Amino acid sequence: MVEQHQPRKAPPPWAVRLKAERLARFWSQKEMARQLFEAAPPEVQAHFPARTSLMREIRDWEAGRWRPGDMYRRLYALAFGIDEADLFAEPLRPPRKNPAEVLAAILPGGDPLAPLGSRPGRRVGQSTIDDLSARVHALRLADDVLGGEDLIEPAFRELGAAVRLCRESTHTEANGRKLLSVIGECAQIAGWVASDAGQHAQAAQAYGLGASAAREAGDGTLESNLVGSLAYQVANVGDPGEAASLAMAAVEAAGSNTLGRARALAWDRLAWAHTREDDAQAAMRALGEAGEALAADRRQEGPGYLYWVDAGELQVMEARVYTELRKPLRAVPILSSVLTRYDATHARELALYLSWLAVALADANEPEEAASTARRMLELSQDVASDRTAGRARVVLQRLEPYGSVPEVRELLAAYPAGA
Incomplete structure (x- = not known):
């Protein structure tokens, strides 16, 4: 009679992650026990189990036999420097998409900025564009002292008005590009405000619209700022791998010939995305690139949305x-x-x-x-x-x-x- 073997049940994703994070740091289970102990405050350390007992617990946790209790989950998060919710989430991190794929996914379908048929509309000149730009900058300054919940309504009202003006007016080709850039700037502050208000889907839509406008205007610096803003939001509330891809797309959009402040901001956001991935080496490299970019900045006049980067x-x-x-x-x-x-x-x-x-x-x-x-x-x-x-x-x-x-x-x- 042939003995029947039951297939071994795969450990849950969080257990796989605990072992993978330990091995990524070249820690033995004995070292893992020491790290958990050192992460604990003194009053908790006084009641810690013996090292050998804790190592047995670690083996059981990594095998998925049972889940660590609340205290040990917090200590694992502290030891690894990873948010507890991310570390013990059920789904494993999906493979990273390349920047072009992620960027294509955020751009809105169709052309929301296309003119409305042959409707004549009023002609837009430089004075109107200057007025729009001043209103957008006023929103930025207001954002320095007000929260997103206070600003979200006026910010999206301004964005809607700017988009309608673009679609319903006539203008020269040069003024058309300027108008698109102003729409991109307005979309960036509207997205930032929405994110601060906790309206992340609305923020993502605004960032996508703004990136589309910036790309159509041929404004790589602005496109970089919009995509980087979305990368920052995703790093905080979404998938850090996707955030890193978006942040790299922002670095690429900025290019090598734009203002140092713009490149520094893009690298800074990539550093944060890598940090949220718990990729310390990549984060430190990106911080170094940000510092070099800012050091090369000649403080020449640039777009108003970079006023705070220093x-x-x-x-x-x-x-x-x-x-x-x-x-x-x-x-x-x-x-x-x-x-x-x-x-x-x-x-x-x-x-x-x-x-x-x-x-x-x-x-x-x-x-x-x-x-x-x-x-x-x-x-x-x-x-x-x-x-x-x-x-x-x-x-x-x-x-x-x-x-x-x-x-x-x-x-x-x-x-x-x-x-x-």
Whole structure:
């Protein structure tokens, strides 16, 4: 009689990911146990199991025999520097598409900017284009001090008006290209505002429309900014692999002859996408490219939408990358320095940057300082109608939970339960 063997059940995706992430770092299971221990705060370490017992647990988790409990899931996320939700998600990361494929997918079907038949319409001249451009820049400046929920309605009203003007008017070929560029700029700020309001699908549609307008206008710098903006959103709320492909498309759209600020911004967004993929080496290479691009910038006059790109902003991204990769001793000095000279009227950005500092301080085992920074961040966020700051508040409070026995942290968690 031939013995019948049951096929071995494949481990779940999260178990495959735990083993793959460990092996990618050349860690043995013994080293993995040590990393989990070091990721834990002292009060948790005091109750840790013996190393050999924890190694048996690691073998069982990687085989998918059972799922780690809440505490160990958090420690895995800290040890790997990966968001817990991403690390333990059920589907595995799909293979990365090439930049051209991803870019083609975001461009709207048909031609939403085509003229409406033979309708005569009014003739648009330079003064009208200048007025539109000034209105778009006013939206940018408003975005510095207002949240997305406050600005989403006027931003999309301006975008709709600009698209209608393009379709229903007549103009010279040169003014037509300028009008398309203004539409692209308006779509970029509208998309950014929608993303800040948590309306990610609406933001993606705006970015796609803007990229189409920029491409038709032959404006590679603007196309790069739009595609890079979408890459940034996808890195934060979607598939990091897709974000990296989009960010590379933004780098390619910027080219090598455009303004250094534009190239630096594209490389900066690629660095963040690689960070969200947990590809530290690629992220650091992209940060280096961003720095070189900005150093080569001659500060000649450029498009208004690049007004905020400077060395300080690149430092913030560098610190965020270090924080996400769990290198807090590098992140804390950079963020502390930048925040001392940051404009306090830009409450949302200040709150966001404080959130990264709070997380870095927690990772550096400085819970008292982290709680103080988090409190300042949360107080600033209360009057900002921003989905971004709300999301970061939840991240900060979750990161502080393991330090709940520290008085300052305990008081903070009691004052802001679940990010409320």
